[in-house]
Amino acid sequence: xxxxxxxxxxxxxxxxxxxxxxxxxxxxxxxxxxxxxxxxxxxxxxxxxxxxxxxxxxxxxxxxxxxxxxxxxxxxxxxxxxxxxxxxxxxxxxxxxxxxxxxxxxxxxxxxxxxxxxxxxxxxxxxxxxxxxxxxxxxxxxxxxxxxxxxxxxxxxxxxxxxxxxxxxxxxxxxxxxxxxxxxxxxxxxxxxxxxxxxxxxxxxxxxxxxxxxxxxxxxxxxxxxxxxxxxxxxxxxxxxxxxxxxxxxxxxxxxxxxxxxxxxxxxxxxxxxxxxxxxxxxxxxxxxxxxxxxxxxxxxxxxxxxxxxxxxxxxxxxxxx
Amino acid sequence: xxxxxxxxxxxxxxxxxxxxxxxxxxxxxxxxxxxxxxxxxxxxxxxxxxxxxxxxxxxxxxxxxxxxxxxxxxxxxxxxxxxxxxxxxxxxxxxxxxxxxxxxxxxxxxxxxxxxxxxxxxxxxxxxxxxxxxxxxxxxxxxxxxxxxxxxxxxxxxxxxxxxxxxxxxxxxxxxxxxxxxxxxxxxxxxxxxxxxxxxxxxxxxxxxxxxxxxxxxxxxxxxxxxxxxxxxxxxxxxxxxxxxxxxxxxxxxxxxxxxxxxxxxxxxxxxxxxxxxxxxxxxxxxxxxxxxxxxxxxxxxxxxxxxxxxxxxxxxxxxxxxxxxxxxxxxxx
Numbered sequence: 001x002x003x004x005x006x007x008x009x010x011x012x013x014x015x016x017x018x019x020x021x022x023x024x025x026x027x028x029x030x031x032x033x034x035x036x037x038x039x040x041x042x043x044x045x046x047x048x049x050x051x052x053x054x055x056x057x058x059x060x061x062x063x064x065x066x067x068x069x070x071x072x073x074x075x076x077x078x079x080x081x082x083x084x085x086x087x088x089x090x091x092x093x094x095x096x097x098x099x100x101x102x103x104x105x106x107x108x109x110x111x112x113x114x115x116x117x118x119x120x121x122x123x124x125x126x127x128x129x130x131x132x133x134x135x136x137x138x139x140x141x142x143x144x145x146x147x148x149x150x151x152x153x154x155x156x157x158x159x160x161x162x163x164x165x166x167x168x169x170x171x172x173x174x175x176x177x178x179x180x181x182x183x184x185x186x187x188x189x190x191x192x193x194x195x196x197x198x199x200x201x202x203x204x205x206x207x208x209x210x211x212x213x214x215x216x217x218x219x220x221x222x223x224x225x226x227x228x229x230x231x232x233x234x235x236x237x238x239x240x241x242x243x244x245x246x247x248x249x250x251x252x253x254x255x256x257x258x259x260x261x262x263x264x265x266x267x268x269x270x271x272x273x274x275x276x277x278x279x280x281x282x283x284x285x286x287x288x289x290x291x292x293x294x295x296x297x298x299x300x301x302x303x304x305x306x307x308x309x310x311x312x313x314x315x316x317x318x319x320x321x322x
Numbered sequence: 323x324x325x326x327x328x329x330x331x332x333x334x335x336x337x338x339x340x341x342x343x344x345x346x347x348x349x350x351x352x353x354x355x356x357x358x359x360x361x362x363x364x365x366x367x368x369x370x371x372x373x374x375x376x377x378x379x380x381x382x383x384x385x386x387x388x389x390x391x392x393x394x395x396x397x398x399x400x401x402x403x404x405x406x407x408x409x410x411x412x413x414x415x416x417x418x419x420x421x422x423x424x425x426x427x428x429x430x431x432x433x434x435x436x437x438x439x440x441x442x443x444x445x446x447x448x449x450x451x452x453x454x455x456x457x458x459x460x461x462x463x464x465x466x467x468x469x470x471x472x473x474x475x476x477x478x479x480x481x482x483x484x485x486x487x488x489x490x491x492x493x494x495x496x497x498x499x500x501x502x503x504x505x506x507x508x509x510x511x512x513x514x515x516x517x518x519x520x521x522x523x524x525x526x527x528x529x530x531x532x533x534x535x536x537x538x539x540x541x542x543x544x545x546x547x548x549x550x551x552x553x554x555x556x557x558x559x560x561x562x563x564x565x566x567x568x569x570x571x572x573x574x575x576x577x578x579x580x581x582x583x584x585x586x587x588x589x590x591x592x593x594x595x596x597x598x599x600x601x602x603x604x605x606x607x608x609x610x611x612x613x614x615x616x617x618x619x620x621x622x623x624x625x626x627x628x629x630x631x632x633x634x635x636x637x638x639x640x641x642x643x644x645x646x647x648x649x650x651x652x653x654x655x656x
Contacts, residue, residue: 061401061405093437094436094437097435097436097437098436098437102436103432103436103437104437105404105433105436105437105439106437107404107438107439112401112404112439113433113436113437113439115428115429115432117424117428117429120397120424120425120428120429122397123393123394123395123396123397123398123400123401123425124397124398124400124401124404124429125401126394126397126398126401127397127398127399127400127401127402127403127404127405127409128401128402128404128405129401130398130401130402131401131402131405131406131407132405133383134356134383134384134402134407141401153393154393154394154397154424154425157389157391157393157394157395158394158397158398160389160391160394161388161389161391161394161395161398164389165386318434318435318438319434319435319471319472320434320472320474320496321434321438321440321441321442321495321496322495
């Protein structure tokens with residue numbers, strides 16, 4: 001059923017729960033007015049971020065996006081540093097230069113930052129994949145793009161070149177049903193988004209984006225093919241954006257029955273139940289894990305809130321590399 | 323063939339040959355340097371043959387032919403650069419660079435400021451007109467990019483500077499846009515050191531001394547300004563010519579030093595004058611050395627129209643040596 005051990009599966013749950021708690025605390029703090037700027041909830045996206053990120057090796061490149069906080073943490077960015085970035089503090093990844101998860105790149109973790117023009121990460125991730133090809137290194141690059149991003153011209157340019165050059169690239173198409181307020185059916189002419197890859201002879205498949213093991217198996221197989229020189233792939237992970245586009249957005253345009261459908265498939269709750277049913281993990285183990293993660297996240301937010309803002313004298317620092 | 327850069331100073335090659343030589347020497351020197359762009363692969367060697375022979379010499383891994391997808395392949399170069407390579411992108415015509423605007427202006431230019439990700443690519447952009455090539459093969463879009471923090475913008479006007487500045491651009495750890503004058507590709511020859519030759523980015527050069535006024539220019543207009551200055555010398559008007567060479571970062575020290583010495587400034591570029599780089603230079607002079615000025619700052623540039631195709635229209639559009647000389651005479655008499 002899965003190539004993972006029971007220990008690894010429990011660890012996956014730990015990271016999913018951490019991702020969920022990070023998001024819940026973030027949303028709560030922003031609603032209390034303790035945030036800064038805006039934030040984009042990852043609720044419902046935990047299985048995509050952790051399932052896809054779990055297959056990455058440290059030497060691979062990853063270019064996640066604004067609802068992939070789990071993948072940013074998996075790649076090595078600690079939660080207090082991420083919260084500091086949300087709060088514009090000097091010790092955030094971007095030292096106060098960009099907000100929330102934007103710009104959280106760190107080359108020491110082979111992690112590529114994104115900009116608000118989300119699909120622009122696609123060719124950049126392709127370029128990191130091309131660096132592996134050029135250097136004959138058996139590694140892969142993974143990027144995430146949304147259903148909305150898949151309508152941009154650069155998405156198609158990237159897929160075409162990735163196949164043309166047989167680049168070791170994996171594109172995770174995170175189909176969360178809405179591009180801001182526009183549902184998929186109103187922004188894309190094909191109903192199966194992954195079929196866009198087939199126009200370029202790129203292998204593609206659909207997975208249940210709320211099933212972390214299914215996401216992991218598909219993405220890790222795609223990464224393995226890429227590392228073996230067998231070219232790029234696309235994995236469409238179907239999930240649901242459970243809250244609005246950003247914190248200000250009540251998402252009244254989303255039908256209640258659609259949310260209820262996905263709420264019943266909550267990826268964190270579902271995998272918790274799976275571990276109990278299949279791996280025999282007891283409630284005490286899960287509760288202890290959840291307490292530990294809750295404390296870790298609470299401490300991370302407190303640490304970020306206590307961190308200093310950047311010194312305005314540094315405003316011009318770093319525009320250019322030496 | 324001398325390899326010492328001083329010994330080769332009497333060798334004269336074209337602007338395009340100087341460019342090709344810089345590319346070849348940097349590829350030979352550093353295996354992380356590679357080139358990519360439309361029609362540069364195989365025997366063909368690119369629309370202007372700047373990369374001819376590189377594919378045979380360095381192979382298809384280092385000379386990457388791209389589809390007609392400037393946005394995609396510029397973004398791809400950014401990823402390569404973040405991973406430590408030094409891609410040199412050939413934008414087939416500078417006019418097509420607008421297609422890659424997001425990848426340049428939004429992504430590559432901001433990355434180091436935001437998360438300290440260095441993007442050491444160079445875009446070679448064959449720019450410039452005067453050759454009846456029409457609105458979309460004649461543009462000088464340097465001002466678009468000079469407005470963007472995080473980019474460096476170079477506009478060389480001599481074969482030696484093409485080689486020296488392209489070499490510096492490739493070794494620079496930032497995104498650099500290198501606007502070549504395709505008008506000068508085969509029409510301009512000059513002395514170029516055959517060996518390693520570096521010209522620092524951001525340093526202007528006094529191309530001609532003169533006490534009566536300063537003509538501040540760059541790119542193809544350097545040659546027109548020098549021709550005008552020669553003509554003016556016969557009329558006892560000594561015009562200094564300052565070649566900016568780099569428009570971002572701007573060599574403010576040399577601009578101010580020259581204008582303080584002459585008291586009069588004429589700024590010339592082939593790009594349209596409205597909101598062009600000359601406006602920034604004029605503002606700098608007004609702010610920093612107003613009390614040294616004996617006349618208003620003057621600017622010459624293209625008209626505020628698309629670059630027209632038909633020769634009489636394009637001649638009406640574009641500054642030339644006669645117009646520079648006429649403007650300099652007016653300024654001298656002011």
